[in-house]
Amino acid sequence: MYIETETTPNPATLKFLPGQAVxxxxxxxxxxxxAAEASPLADALFGTGEVxxxxxxxxxxxxxxxxxxxxxxxxxxxxxxxxxxxxxxxxLFHAGxxxxxxxxPEEEDMGDDPADADxxxxxxxxxETRVRPAVAGDGGDIQYRGFREGxxxxxxxxxxxxxxxxxxxxxxxxxxLLKHYVPEVTEVRAA
Numbered sequence: 001m002y003i004e005t006e007t008t009p010n011p012a013t014l015k016f017l018p019g020q021a022v023x024x025x026x027x028x029x030x031x032x033x034x035a036a037e038a039s040p041l042a043d044a045l046f047g048t049g050e051v052x053x054x055x056x057x058x059x060x061x062x063x064x065x066x067x068x069x070x071x072x073x074x075x076x077x078x079x080x081x082x083x084x085x086x087x088x089x090x091x092l093f094h095a096g097x098x099x100x101x102x103x104x105p106e107e108e109d110m111g112d113d114p115a116d117a118d119x120x121x122x123x124x125x126x127x128e129t130r131v132r133p134a135v136a137g138d139g140g141d142i143q144y145r146g147f148r149e150g151x152x153x154x155x156x157x158x159x160x161x162x163x164x165x166x167x168x169x170x171x172x173x174x175x176x177l178l179k180h181y182v183p184e185v186t187e188v189r190a191a
Contacts, residue, residue, distance in 0.1 A: 003082050005075065008139040010163035013053070013064040014071065015139030016078065018086045023056045027141040029157045030054045039093050041085045048081075050074045055141065055158030056092065062139035062158040112147055120147050122182045127154075131174055135160055142174075150186035152178055166190075 004017040028039075031053055036042035042054045045063055053064035063078050065071055112120050127144055135142045140160030145153040154174065156166050163169075175188035
């Protein structure tokens with residue numbers, strides 16, 4: 001088994017591609033060692049003491065190193081942990097917990113106005129078909145959080161959550177796309 005590694009726009013995050021499915025659908029982000037206890041793989045990655053974020057995607061694992069961590073020393077550890085996990089075909093989540101079926105909510109209740117249902121459907125479709133694949137290519141994910149008074153609220157995850165260029169991605173990339181196709185959108189903000 002060979003695990004490919006890709007850089008991401010976030011210098012603290014690397015994207016690891018095991019060449020097989022990681023999650024059947026959706027994503028799962030771990031932002032603390034306590035949260036990572038739900039997954040043997042995430043727990044092992046946090047166990048290095050040098051990891052501050054793990055994101056499981058459909059066919060990748062994004063790992064964010066702690067400030068000051070040296071990727072030249074950490075990368076072989078991460079690859080070894082991933083190899084052990086995927087070769088042994090260990091479960092992604094601990095059995096007997098709801099972690100393997102719990103999915104973070106796709107959206108917080110921001111009070112989308114029912115009158116905006118068509119607009120929200122257009123926004124979600126664009127995010128799903130145009131934005132999410134591009135963000136996943138960089139080792140991250142994006143979640144729709146709401147639409148209110150012309151403002152779309154989104155949350156960046158994985159490599160994108162701490163990326164120095166995430167603000168530019170939201171403002172210049174995603175906002176421009178949504179404004180072009182959905183004239184009712186006036187702004188995009190991080191939730």
